[in-house]
Amino acid sequence: ISAFPIFSQEEVTKHRSLEDGMWVTYRGSVYDITEFVAMHPGGDKILLAAGGALEPFWALYAVHNQEHVLEILSTYKIGELSAEDVKKQQTVKSSDPYSSDPERHPVLHVNSLKPFNAEPPPEILSDSYITPSAFFFKRNHFPVPQVDPASYRLHVEGLPGGTLTLSLEELKTRFPKHTVTATLQCAGNRRSEMNEVKQVKGLNWGIAAISNATWGGVKLRDVLLAAGYRPDVAQWALHVQFEGLDKDMTGTNYGASIPLNKAVSEEGDVLLAYEMNGEDLPADHGFPVRVVVPGVVGARNVKWLGKIIVSAEESSSHWQQNDYKGFSPGTDWDTVDFKSAPAIQELPIQSAITTPEDGTVIDRDREEITVKGYAWSGGGREVIRVDVSLDGGKTWHVAQLRSSDEGKAPDPSPPLGKAWAWKLWEITAPLPAEIKELEIVCKAVDNSYNMQPDTVPPIWNLRGVLSNAWHRVKVKIRE
Ligand code: MTE
Ligand code: MO
Structure with missing residues (x-):
């Protein structure tokens, strides 16, 4: 005893x-x-x-x-x-459809347990250029499907030659392996800031529904060519649809599509990934195969990929047709017409402050403050500058950008139009005298000179997507 x-x-x-x-x-x-x-x-x-x-x-x-x-x-x-x-x-109830969901790291901030939706504490994001998979944000709509890698089959449909079916082994051995470092961001990242302006519908994400990983797999382009795709034999084709193996209670699978151009372009770098950060894809991130569409909103990066369909039409799924679209701040749930807006694909310029956290108190005798964060733009557009202000936007400093972990030689600049991965940034600046509270602000610029809007209200939308206003945190100085 x-x-x-x-x-x-x-x-x-x-x-x-x-x-x-x-x-x-x-x-x-x-x-x-x-x-x-x-x-x-x-x-x-x-x-x-x-x-x-x-x-x-x-x-x-x-x-x-x-x-x-x-x-x-x-x-x-x-x-x-x-x-x-x-x-x-040790045990979980077996009647629960989520009972076979994988273990998750307890440090994640859980926005929803079933389905599992979680983001890491922001400071962890700027700790490493490549986000460790355990800390990578997780966005599931349904229970994680249990897929047996031995019996797994990927079906490629819609081409004149008929269906191409590939086992995991065939996918790995028949096609050359490529790796791409790409940032994934949920359309709802930073939705909570829209919620503060006016209530929106959706998970209340903070600033960390974004992460960066190195993905390994085969090019979607190579698989489509093997399935018989040629521009002349499929002139009608405009989209490539993806179906996940996860489904809702009625048996409907998760699905999305991307433009055919992106899928077959040599420059598009769309992967059917079976590895994340050098290991098999974790269950939460789509084991055994997911699509990685660099530069494109998270929602199109379909996990647990079961089917690819070359088509004249976009995916008819709820998530392509009636969700993940942007609207005017003046559009409400009575007036919204989802058919009137295009599905989100490439995301706009984004940046946020990962440290210090909003509400931090620091001592005046520190004299200096270090601010860190991330910046990324969709469509392969490279972030060329991040501006940081300590006084709410009156005066600005230019932050130092990096594309690798500290101590490692920096990667060469990506080819034009292929900046798939974020930049981490940092600045150490003297504490302004005579101010009791800092309002730290960041904003990024990409190589098309796209910039972030300064406030939320003009970009507010009923679904709370595309939230990319200047990020602001307040820090108190203790005398
Ligand atoms: N794919 C399937 N099959 N099911 C899903 O629920 N969620 C999508 C996308 N792919 C989803 C999916 C959304 S909305 C996002 S933001 C990303 O996966 C999240 O990827 P992650 O969980 O690997 O971060
Ligand atoms: Mo998402």
Whole structure:
């Protein structure tokens, strides 16, 4: 019989700050690590585990699976987790269609659990040029389908030669492998800022429904050519439709389409990706195969790809026809006509501040402030400049841009029209004297000299998409 008190998960969850104490669980035991946090060699990253289980963190940072780490931890033990909650950590109800969804990293900010929609804390985005897959934002409409890679088949339909069917093995061996580093952004990224102006419909994304990965796979162009596509045999063809293997309760699959031009262009770099950051695609990101359409809104990057259809028509799916479209601020749900607007494809110029966080308080004696963020534009347009202001837009500094992780040699500039990946930016500037509160603002410029609008109201729309106004955060200075 254990001499330790028993705690419920609910109790543990209440302890996730320095004020309330920082508790974690590991293999059924409860630990109070408040004192340890200050000494943790990994810095404040350990704060992210507070109130929950350590296992998923340690799975990511393998360095912890060592005896001496477990010894240190044991000195902070304060109790046992209730048997009921231990069981809950291990089992899930099988009647739940989401019961086979994969494990997710607990640091993600969850906007919706079922279906799973989550974004990383913004500071994590600017920590690494390539977003680790565990932290990459996740946007699912339905349960994650379980796909057996051995029996997986991809069907390519609509061409005169008939249907081409490929196994995963054939896809990997019959076509040359390409890698593309591309940023994916949800149409609803930064929707919460539109919500502040006036209520919109949709998940309340912050600024992190965007991430950057290196995708490995075959070119859609190569597969379409193998299926018999030639401009002269398919003059009627204007679109390429994609169908996911995930479906809603009525059996309707997720679907979307892109213009044929983008799909078959040598310069389009559209991939049927089976790898993300050098590993098999994770379940949440479309295992075993997804489409990656560089420069194009997330919604067209169909995951768990089952079918490709070359067609005269766009996809008839809800997401192509009646969603993911932009409207005037004056259009409301009574007047909106989804047929009147084109489906979003290439996204507009975007940038945001990942650190400091809105509401941060800093000491005057610091004298300088470092601001970091991301910037990206759709359609392969390269971000050429990011301007940062500390005084709400009265005066501006030019930020330093980077296209790789620090310490690594910078990538050569991408070919014109093929800037698929974001730039991270950073600036360190002196704290303006005599100001008690900074209003930090960022705005980006791409190589077509497209710029972001300065405020939200003129671009507000009922679905809260394409939210790309200057990003603003407030920081207080403590004298
Ligand atoms: N593909 C399928 N099959 N099902 C989906 O729900 N969501 C789309 C797109 N592809 C979706 C999908 C949307 S809206 C976005 S923003 C991206 O996937 C998100 O990709 P990620 O989860 O890999 O970040
Ligand atoms: Mo999305």
